[in-house]
Amino acid sequence: MARAAVVGAGMTKFGVHEQPLQELFGEAAFAALDDAGVESRDLDALYFGNAMSGQAENETHLGPRMASHIGAAGLEVQRFEDACATSANAFKNAVQAVDAGVHDVVLVGGVERCTPETGKDTPEMTRIFASASHRQYEQPTGLTFPGVFALLTKRHMHEYGTTEEQLAEVAVKNHAHGRLNPRAHFGKETTVAEVLEGPVVADPFRLMDCCPFSDGASAVVVTSDDLADSYDAPVDVTGVGHATDVVPIGDKTSLTATQAARDAAAQAYEQADIEADDADFAEVHDCFTGAEILASEAIGFAPDGEGGTYAAEGRTSLGGDRPINPSGGLKAKGHPIGATGTAQIVELTEQLRGTVGERQVTDADVGVAHNLGGDAATTVVSVLEGRA
């Protein structure tokens, strides 16, 4: 039996948006509601994610404003903040609520603006993002988020021999996938040579190893398992795992394990009664190319130390045996922080329905989403399956 079902999915194009947050969220929310055939008044609750608009746009207490904008004032609204894992945490709580019988039909989603449309330039937004690292034991070094994942990736390169060319292959793959996704921030392919010629952000990462600052929103409608068949195109949620790891980085047991992802994946796979090999594809949190390599190993898509080789050999490409990020991932699709987690659920839902066109994973029956927050401190892993 499924824990819950996704019966509607919607998202904005990720990129640069002028609209205020509620209008951006409304576009995704109405698309999800229309896809499900649900009216705002039919909802029992909104599980809403936004990570840093308080800092970026001086906007807090967004929950009721979002509910009002989508015609659901009065609704019970939970707001989540878990850095880049914000809306995956919202999704987990929504699944738990319908699984426990607390609610029947809920909307889950997130919104964020991170581009200069916020009025914040790159150094200012870099500082805001860095607020998700430890205030006392990481930030005073001048650490940034590219720096966080550079430290983890450099150690992986040292322990396993992962190369800068292999990192670049991840960017090349995800740009190739993103070109097939009309909602992706970037629609252009790149090459290993082009990636390796880019300016260094935090070595080993060059500009094209890094996901962009994006604006966007995403939303899904979640119902209980026993109500799902009354909707047109339900997709089952069979597992959701959620774990944290030690903060700060220095006190983690391992820099390369991303232990929270391993723990969350183990929980999700156990609930779904699957092994990693049973999954047909994954959307993982490739905020940086090195992050995808660590994630591919943590969720069991590649053996430890071989994530870079898998990417370079095309095994994680569309058409490979372990496809990762058919949407283009954060790297090409974009990364509006609080919208990223549910955007992964949107991609899983549409892949499992078989409706994504050119970037369709062949025979996609089981999909995995991996959404990571902070200095690898939070990870939510979800398993979705086509409804039999």
Add this chain to the structure above:
Amino acid sequence: MSDALDYATWAEALREGRLLGLACGCGHTNGSPTGACPHCGSRDFERVELPTEGVVHSETTIQVPPSTFEERGYQVVVVEVGEAKVMGRVDGDGVAIGDEVRLSGVVAEDDGNPAPRFEAI
């Protein structure tokens, strides 16, 4: 009884050229103050003086800093100091994983909050 270590004590020691950590009975030594051991939950710590010389565990050089940091191109390191690891900066021409470094002072560019500063040996 817990041998506690708070941020103010850790920071004051760091400014004096000492690195304080917390050794736990579970076998982990934590390089940063914490209320209970993040690995086992015990509050029964022993406050320990960590070595001020160590080995670089990982490193990166930040070329796009946060707005509050004026100069780009600084190297951030995670250093193994005895049984613990701490994050800091390294001055000079740069170090690689496995290189030996020693504590040389503090960086205090972020509202005066200190971070360990290391130099190559």
